[in-house]
Amino acid sequence: MATTGLPNWPWSNAEADALPPAERLAIDATRAWAAAARRGEPALLALRHLLSTEDAGAAAEPLDALLRTLAQHPLTVGCPLCPRLVGEEPALLLAMACAQRGPRREALAFLLRRLPPPQAYAATAAAIAFGCAFRRAGLRLGDPWSN
Template sequence: MGRIMPFAPRILHGYPSATEALDPAESLLLLAIRGWVDDVRQATDPLLRLGGIAAQVGVPAAAPALDMVMRVIARTALRPVQIGCPRCPRLGADEQRLLHAARLAQGRETGLAQEVLRDGLLSDIGAQFALGPLQGLGELLITAGFKLRPRLLVDLAGIDDGDAVHWPLSLPTHH
């Protein structure tokens, strides 16, 4: 005879509107994303900052993975992507979408991650290209103890992106 286990559904909460309410893994990823955009905006190589952040938390290989994800996003976005400045206290809709896609990819829910990226953000091919490095990034973060928290992605239509930087941005060229 089998055991009867009580079913207790896990209640998932949505993403907070304030960055201070993010978990450490979410904060780390958001800081890296915002830093990447800030560097590109200033025509600085974003790998320098990413490399420093990644080395500081013990996953130097995460820097090229995130750089690849962000370059794919920058080149395949269907519309201007809104990312806040590094110190912005608010969490915008596109930032929530990217954190959610990263969490899904980290949890090996690749079909859902790709769907989140495609949902008004990236082209089909862009979502496909972003998925591989996003999964790799998620695995690297787990090895360093940064597991992204499962959350619900709620309706993003009414979220104020405040001082967000709008893409497309011109990417730095490497010599």
């Protein structure tokens, strides 16, 4: 699947408050992870704390692994109070949704835009584990192409 030249990336410039609950939780957790990492605090604990509020604590470790892999290269994530999605957040949501919903080769394609192949494969595995944990918690990411 070609990932360049898409006329409109799903969730590009979307308002964080307008996201469906599962996507909002994923973005809030990502932002909490980034904020804790910037402060030099344990980022995994920030994830666990936030995800546990929705009984999705099992998703903390896979999300931490995904974000650590992505952070090996410059990663732009909004602050916890940013009103809109910024930087890599739309593409990250897209990769997470594809990994959870089944078109995993598309998730890999989006991750390959940012990472070399070995790291992209590792990130895809983490995204799949995250999606499975989210689904077990009753959180299903939406179809990014349905809009």
